[in-house]
Amino acid sequence: xxxxxxxxxxxxxxxxxxxxxxxxxxxxxxxxxxxxxxxxxxxxxxxxxxxxxxxxxxxxxxxxxxxxxxxxxxxxxxxxxxxxxxxxxxxxxxxxxxxxxxxxxxxxxxxxxxxxxxx
Numbered sequence: 001x002x003x004x005x006x007x008x009x010x011x012x013x014x015x016x017x018x019x020x021x022x023x024x025x026x027x028x029x030x031x032x033x034x035x036x037x038x039x040x041x042x043x044x045x046x047x048x049x050x051x052x053x054x055x056x057x058x059x060x061x062x063x064x065x066x067x068x069x070x071x072x073x074x075x076x077x078x079x080x081x082x083x084x085x086x087x088x089x090x091x092x093x094x095x096x097x098x099x100x101x102x103x104x105x106x107x108x109x110x111x112x113x114x115x116x117x118x119x
Contacts, residue, residue: 021075047097049099051106061100062100070089073092
């Protein structure tokens with residue numbers, strides 16, 4: 001049960017990001033952080049969740065999330081109130097890279113702690 005939930009979380013994060021990206025600008029969540037921090041943070045958290053959920057496929061996750069950052073940005077052409085920008089895609093890709101690296105480090109630390117201690 002926990003494993004399924006753990007694998008569901010990154011997909012829910014992806015669906016949320018796609019919704020927020022494509023939805024009209026008035027539906028975009030508002031908070032106190034600058035927009036670039038929001039973008040990078042959302043992609044970092046999503047990437048971290050994917051790499052933690054799929055530790056053996058971390059490189060594939062990284063590649064797909066970096067390419068996906070540009071693809072998701074292009075989805076904004078579907079909404080008349082949104083505009084795709086290359087610099088936004090770059091910020092999202094950078095967030096994905098950071099999230100993947102943190103996930104990779106976390107997975108390696110988890111693997112170390114699971115190793116039996118020699119007597």
